[in-house]
Amino acid sequence: MEKKQINLLVALQDLDMMIEEISEMKRLGFNTEREDELLKARHDLSAKIKKPLLFSYEKLKKRYKRAIVPVKEDNTCLGCFIKLPTSLSSIGRTDSEVIYCEGCGRILYWLT
């Protein structure tokens, strides 16, 4: 259940990063004419995410450029580089619940 929500949130952040960089992409010579499609996709995707989770994502986005960050293999948060407790990582790896960094408050995402 939560795994699906986390993955939707990751997809949403991936989309947001793309939207932020549209003007740079255009400058590099890429075709970005269908910007509306991306905004529509963002709208549809955010509708699938539970309100409290979406709300905390949007709130974190105001504070940080990236609201959800990967956790490195050595258990550090890639947002603030704090070392996370191993117990947290074992829960995090199962994607059974949404976990926030104790140091910076960002949502954590385990890559391995």
Add this chain to the structure above:
Amino acid sequence: MNNEELTNYFDEQLFLPDLMATSKDELFVELVDQFVKVKYLKNRDIVLEMLRQRENLGSTGIGKNVAIPHGRTTSAQDIMIAFGKSRQGIEYDAIDNKPVHLIFMIIAPPQDQSNMYLPILGKMVEILNKAKNRNKLLEAETYSEFIEIISRG
């Protein structure tokens, strides 16, 4: 970003000189699966979704038989570039409607400390705009030949 620096973002395991894919979708799957196989990426489906969304914004087929699919994803930890070559050509909806033979897939993490993503993309576009480089790349058979072309750009 100079050519030597750029070579650091390639890996022999992400060098696919003879792609099987015949469509854009098959191509993305073939390349992303290779990233997963060599453990640069974990979540295949999220990365595929990101790349498809990127194509919805506008084709990354930049013309002259070249495509540079790219994007940032929370599923990546480092910037890596895969290179693939298709002998038969892939239908890609490129800006000049020509099939694509040379593909550079650039996957970047949400944040990179040195902010290399955009300079790398810019450098790739610059190298691939030169006909001489494209022709050499079409002929390159080995990874060392390939890296030689990139480093001389």
